[in-house]
Structure formats: structure tokens, C-alpha cells
Amino acid sequence: MNHIxxxxxxxxxxxxxxxxxxxxxxxxxxxxxxxxxxxxxxCIEIMLNAVNLMMVATSAYRGDSAGQIMVLFTMAVAAAExxxxxxxxxxxxKNLKTTNIDLFSQMKG
Amino acid sequence: xxxxxxIISALTIMCALMVVVSKHPIRSVLFLVGTFFLISAQxxxxxxxxxALVNIVVYAGAIMVLFLFVIMFLNLNREIEHxxxxxxxxxxxxxxxxxxxxxLSAFKSTxxxxxxxxxxxxxxxxxxxxxxxxxxxxxxxxxSVLFLVAMIGVVLLNRKENESPRKxxxx
Numbered sequence: 001m002n003h004i005x006x007x008x009x010x011x012x013x014x015x016x017x018x019x020x021x022x023x024x025x026x027x028x029x030x031x032x033x034x035x036x037x038x039x040x041x042x043c044i045e046i047m048l049n050a051v052n053l054m055m056v057a058t059s060a061y062r063g064d065s066a067g068q069i070m071v072l073f074t075m076a077v078a079a080a081e082x083x084x085x086x087x088x089x090x091x092x093x094k095n096l097k098t099t100n101i102d103l104f105s106q107m108k109g
Numbered sequence: 110x111x112x113x114x115x116i117i118s119a120l121t122i123m124c125a126l127m128v129v130v131s132k133h134p135i136r137s138v139l140f141l142v143g144t145f146f147l148i149s150a151q152x153x154x155x156x157x158x159x160x161a162l163v164n165i166v167v168y169a170g171a172i173m174v175l176f177l178f179v180i181m182f183l184n185l186n187r188e189i190e191h192x193x194x195x196x197x198x199x200x201x202x203x204x205x206x207x208x209x210x211x212x213l214s215a216f217k218s219t220x221x222x223x224x225x226x227x228x229x230x231x232x233x234x235x236x237x238x239x240x241x242x243x244x245x246x247x248x249x250x251x252x253s254v255l256f257l258v259a260m261i262g263v264v265l266l267n268r269k270e271n272e273s274p275r276k277x278x279x280x
Binding site for chain 2: 003004005006007008010011012013014015016017018019021022023024025026027028029030032033034036038039041042043045046049052053056057059060063064065066068069071072073075076077078079080081082083084086087088089090091093099
């Protein structure tokens with residue numbers, strides 16, 4: 001029997017779920033409220049990290065490493081998404097000279 | 110130990126809120142770096158040392174530097190957005206708040222029994238690496254293809270299009 005980490009003995013899994021739900025809420029709020037597209041991107045990162053935290057907590061409490069592997073893949077997808085997204089933002093800024101998402105409506109086809 | 114958890118959680122929520130509230134994008138980036146470091150601290154508490162390291166290296170080290178570079182490159186630090194109306198903000202708060210309530214009620218109705226587990230060392234580097242290269246080898250290779258496609262996409266997106274076409278010299 002391995003040594004059980006003290007946090008798993010004292011803190012219940014529900015508190016981690018609550019924390020990740022609150023972080024997801026904050027990220028969603030930022031996506032809906034803010035107008036600057038770069039900050040919207042950062043709030044998407046907060047939402048991804050909330051999900052990551054939930055997966056790590058669940059996998060640590062259950063002793064199953066699949067959740068932590070999924071977190072690695074989430075990070076890979078997030079890195080690819082950020083690189084392509086920032087390239088698109090730079091290209092839009094070159095054309096429109098703004099990062100306000102309200103003014104992107106002229107992109108509709 | 111539980112006090113450490115509560116302090117780190119409160120700091121994480123505060124930093125994440127400051128990301129949304131801050132007017133300047135650079136301050137948002139710095140608070141986001143703080144959020145990532147605090148989430149890494151949670152990973153260390155959960156005995157997932159490898160993911161804590163990867164989180165700091167990938168997110169705080171690479172992605173945030175990219176964000177900061179783009180903000181400096183576009184010179185956005187003086188652009189302050191003006192919130193014209195409170196109606197969209199209120200609607201967004203109500204919408205995301207109801208999603209939070211849905212999450213909480215779903216978590217409450219879920220039965221979470223503590224399983225009898227013998228292995229709490231899964232987060233260490235050697236165990237994660239063993240599982241990654243034994244059971245998840247194919248998705249891991251697909252990830253490298255994903256990065257290659259993303260890299261090609263970035264290069265294609267930022268290519269100059271108004272260049273004069275090259276002259277083809279026929280032999």
C-alpha cells in the first residue's frame with residue numbers, strides 16, 4: 001500500500017469539482033462579457049484549465065492515470081489552438097486595425 | 110493541509126476574476142500566469158508532479174509568452190475598451206450563472222464514493238510515461254501531426270499575399 005497523499009485524506013473530491021466549476025464560470029463570463037478578442041482567448045484558456053483541474057483531481061482520487069493522460073492531450077490541443085488563433089488575430093488586426101469583436105461583423109460572407 | 114488548499118483556491122479564483130476584470134490586456138496576461146502557477150500548485154497537492162511541471166512549461170512558459178508577444182506586437186496596451194451598456198453584461202452574467210447552477214446541481218446528484226485504490230503514485234513521471242507510451246502511443250503520434258498541421262497553418266496564414274509572382278525561367 002502506497003502512502004496516501006494528505007490532501008486526498010482531508011479534502012473531498014466535491015471541493016475540487018466546486019473549484020473547477022467556479023473557474024469554468026469565470027472563463028465563460030469573460031468570453032461573454034469582454035470585447036477584446038485576445039482577452040476572450042485568455043478566458044478560453046481559463047475554461048480549459050478548469051476542465052484540466054477536474055480531470056487531474058478525479059484521476060488522483062480514483063488512482064487511474066487515464067485522466068492525467070487526457071490532460072496532456074488537452075494541453076497539446078490548446079497549444080495548437082493558441083498558435084493558429086493568434087495568427088488569425090494578427091491577420092485580422094492587419095486588415096481591420098482593431099481587436100474589438102463587435103467590429104468583426106463585416107467578416108460575414 | 111486543508112488550509113493550504115483553501116488559500117490556493119481563493120487565490121486562484123481571485124486571479125481568474127482579475128483576468129476578466131482588468132482593463133489592460135498586459136495585466137490580464139500577468140494575472141493569467143498567476144492563475145496557471147496556482148493551478149500547478151493544486152496539481153502538486155494532488156501528487157501529479159509531471160503535469161504540474163508541464164503546466165508551468167507549456168502554459169506559463171510558452172503560451173503566455175506568445176500572448177504577451179502578440180499584445181506588445183499589436184501595441185494594444187493603451188487600448189481601453191468602453192463598456193457601452195450594462196444589458197449585455199447582465200445577460201452574460203445570468204447565462205453563465207445558470208450554467209454554474211446546472212454544474213453544481215449535477216455534481217450534487219452524482220454519487221461520489223471513495224474507491225479503494227492501492228496506487229496513488231500515478232502522477233509521477235515514470236508512471237505517466239509508461240502509460241503514455243504503452244497504451245496511448247497512437248494518440249501521442251497523432252498529436253505530433255496536429256502540431257505540424259498547426260505550424261503549416263500559421264505559416265500559410267501570415268504569408269504575404271501581395272508579392273509579385275516569381276518569374277519562371279524556362280531552360
